[in-house]
Amino acid sequence: MTLSLTSFNQLPEDAATNELLMCCTSERWATMLVEKRPFASLEALITASDAVWSKMGEADYLQAFEGHPQIGDVSTLKEKYRHTAGSAAHEQSGANEADDSTLHALAKGNQDYLEKFGFIFIVFATGKSAQQMLDLLNARLPNDREQELANAAAEQNKITQLRLSKLIEA
Numbered sequence: 001m002t003l004s005l006t007s008f009n010q011l012p013e014d015a016a017t018n019e020l021l022m023c024c025t026s027e028r029w030a031t032m033l034v035e036k037r038p039f040a041s042l043e044a045l046i047t048a049s050d051a052v053w054s055k056m057g058e059a060d061y062l063q064a065f066e067g068h069p070q071i072g073d074v075s076t077l078k079e080k081y082r083h084t085a086g087s088a089a090h091e092q093s094g095a096n097e098a099d100d101s102t103l104h105a106l107a108k109g110n111q112d113y114l115e116k117f118g119f120i121f122i123v124f125a126t127g128k129s130a131q132q133m134l135d136l137l138n139a140r141l142p143n144d145r146e147q148e149l150a151n152a153a154a155e156q157n158k159i160t161q162l163r164l165s166k167l168i169e170a
Helices: 005-010 013-021 027-034 042-053 058-065 074-082 100-117 130-140 145-167
Strands: none
Touching: 005 042, 013 027, 027 042, 027 058, 042 145, 058 145, 100 130, 100 145
16 A cells, blocks of 8 residues: 555554554564654655664564565475566566576575574565575675674665655655
């Protein structure tokens, strides 16, 4: 559902919180952001979201990460990446059909990541091919948990920004 900024600003607190929870499932983030209304523009909303996100801690991050499906099932990955040749214009031209070996490696890498860090691999995936996702996953796997939590939180914030932009009419 897309809302005008005026409509969002005028929603009852619980309804506005529910709309925000569709963008990011951290309850503390959503509650704190609703308290900052009204917003003069989408940019002001995103700026406020960034400021609130910067105050979040590990429990908030983990709650946000739980709002994402785990990428690890090969059949799910095949569905996601098999049809990218004819995908929307925002997809990168290199996002052609992913081969089975890439999808299996991505599934295994996601499982290894979950086992190592205790949370799923979070990345701003828009426009990325399966191979690009695998390369990013492999680059981040050697990190320690603290660094990876920070990386995942930064990626979550990018995802949230995109979702806020989709929630509010420009």
